[in-house]
Amino acid sequence: MTEHDERGTTMNGVDPGRLDDQQLMKELETIHRTRHDTLLYGSNDALRAHNHRMAQLEGEYLRRNPRRTVASGRTREGARDRTASTPETTAPPG
Numbered sequence: 513m514t515e516h517d518e519r520g521t522t523m524n525g526v527d528p529g530r531l532d533d534q535q536l537m538k539e540l541e542t543i544h545r546t547r548h549d550t551l552l553y554g555s556n557d558a559l560r561a562h563n564h565r566m567a568q569l570e571g572e573y574l575r576r577n578p579r580r581t582v583a584s585g586r587t588r589e590g591a592r593d594r595t596a597s598t599p600e601t602t603a604p605p606g
Contacts (some may be wrong), residue, residue: 524565528572536576540569 528536543566550562552561584590 524561524568530570531572533576536569536572540573543569 525539526535528539531539543562547562547566551558554562583595
C-alpha cells in the first residue's frame with residue numbers, strides 16, 4: 513500500500529499519474545541515470561525504493577504510450593537477425 517498526502521506525493525515522490533508528460537520523462541531520465549550507482553553502492557532499502565519508483569514511472573509511461581514505436585532491433589526477433597548477420601570471428605591461436 514502506498515501512502516499519499518493531500519498533494520499526491522508518495523513516500524518516493526510525486527505520484528507518476530499526476531506528472532505531465534515532460535515531468536514524467538525527466539523523472540525517467542533521472543532514475544535511469546542513477547540506476548547503476550544505486551545498484552552498486554546503495555543499501556538494500558535504497559535499491560528496493562529505486563526498484564519501486566522505477567516500476568511506478570515506467571508503468572505510467574507504458575500506460576500513456578501503449579502504441580509507442582518499438583525499434584525492430586530491440587525485439588528478440590531483431591536481435592536474432594542481428595546475430596545471424598554478424599560473421600563469426602575466431603580468435604587467433606596462441
